[in-house]
Amino acid sequence: MKVAVIIPALNEEEALPHVLQALPRPLAEAVIVVDNGSTDRTAVMAREWGAAVVEEPRRGYGVSCRRGLEALPPGTEVVVFLDGDFSDHPEELPCLLEPIVQGEADLVIGSRVLGPSEPGALAPLAWWGNRLAVFLIRLFWGFRYTDLGPFRAIRLEALRRLELRDRGFGWNVEMQVRALQEGLRVVERPVSYRRRLGRSKISGTISGTIKAGVKILYVIFRLALFKKKRR
Numbered sequence: 001m002k003v004a005v006i007i008p009a010l011n012e013e014e015a016l017p018h019v020l021q022a023l024p025r026p027l028a029e030a031v032i033v034v035d036n037g038s039t040d041r042t043a044v045m046a047r048e049w050g051a052a053v054v055e056e057p058r059r060g061y062g063v064s065c066r067r068g069l070e071a072l073p074p075g076t077e078v079v080v081f082l083d084g085d086f087s088d089h090p091e092e093l094p095c096l097l098e099p100i101v102q103g104e105a106d107l108v109i110g111s112r113v114l115g116p117s118e119p120g121a122l123a124p125l126a127w128w129g130n131r132l133a134v135f136l137i138r139l140f141w142g143f144r145y146t147d148l149g150p151f152r153a154i155r156l157e158a159l160r161r162l163e164l165r166d167r168g169f170g171w172n173v174e175m176q177v178r179a180l181q182e183g184l185r186v187v188e189r190p191v192s193y194r195r196r197l198g199r200s201k202i203s204g205t206i207s208g209t210i211k212a213g214v215k216i217l218y219v220i221f222r223l224a225l226f227k228k229k230r231r
Contacts (some may be wrong), residue, residue, distance in 0.1 A: 001079045001101060005093075007051070008061055009084035013040040015197035016084050020049035022092040023082075027097065030073050033223035034064040040082075062164070062171035072156070080112035080153045085196035086199075087121060089150040092191050097154045099187050106158040106184040109176065115190035122193065127150065129213040133173055133220060141180045148172050148216070151191050159183050160204040169212040170219035177223045215229045 005028045009016055016033065026041045033046035033053050056067035065197065067083060072079070075094060075182065078100055082088060088110065099105035113130075122130070134145040150172060162178040180184050 001076050001097075002029050003027055003080060003097065004032060005071050005077045005082055006034065007046075007063060007082050007084045008036055008064035009038065009042050009046070010036040011038045011040045012084040013045055013108045013144050015086040016042060016045050017049055018086045018197065019082065019088075019090055021048070022086075024093050025045045025050075028080070028091055030076065030210065032068045032071050034071075035042065036060075036064045038079065038095055042113075052111075058167075059168040061169050062167040062174075065171055066164075068133045068169075069159075075179060076156055078153055079156050079159060081150060087194055087196040088149075089192040089194070092151075095189050096151065096191070099189065100153055100155060104185065105157050105187045107154045107175070107179045107185070108152060109145065109147060109185045110149045110191035111145075111147040111188040112149050112191060112193040113146040114188060114193050117192070118194040118205045121195050123212070125209045129209070133158060133216050136217070136220050136224075137173075138181075140220070141163055141177065143180050143186070144174060146188060148176065149191065150189045151192075154179075158182075162206075166215075166219055170214055170215045174219050174221045174223065175178045177220065181223070192217070 031051040033051045034056050035043045035053055037057045046053045054071045056064050058182045096108050096110055099108050130148055138144050161182050164174050
């Protein structure tokens with residue numbers, strides 16, 4: 001399958017080279033770094049390490065992911081989303097792709113909960129917010145996710161069916177809920193997680209973590225309400 005990796009990045013000059021170096025390039029025919037308005041050398045480092053760079057000055061995780069999708073090369077069949085902070089382990093890409101390649105899944109979530117995590121890699125507030133989010137998904141849709149992990153792979157055809165709308169940090173949870181609503185085959189695979197390089201723009205601050213958490217909960221309840229209206 002033709003696989004493309006999309007890496008949204010904002011001021012990840014320090015971490016991005018490590019991400020790109022660890023990524024199994026024979027599996028990823030295209031690597032797209034979406035520069036989300038960086039003020040450092042993120043774009044320069046991405047190009048030096050062989051990635052294609054597209055600019056997205058409008059801030060937002062979902063906006064960046066959508067911009068990366070617009071830049072996919074023809075024939076792309078599977079899209080992988082990966083953070084640019086080196087908290088994930090890009091070398092685990094084959095494990096993430098295997099259920100799709102074997103025809104067993106449309107969406108694969110890399111679960112940091114099921115895999116080994118470095119102590120302190122996920123801030124306590126973010127950890128509890130993650131637990132609350134997956135609990136609500138199970139309550140409303142009956143599916144037991146363990147994580148909203150950013151390292152994920154999805155068939156492009158399936159992703160287009162989801163018609164994702166969120167422009168910020170509700171993108172991941174919207175994808176996971178919409179996948180259930182559309183009847184996609186969803187599985188989780190354990191992935192490793194470590195402390196990110198550099199300071200997080202979200203979990204590095206209490207206010208950023210709270211804002212992201214509120215947005216995630218808003219998306220869940222919006223989709224739950226929409227489900228009830230359609231019945």
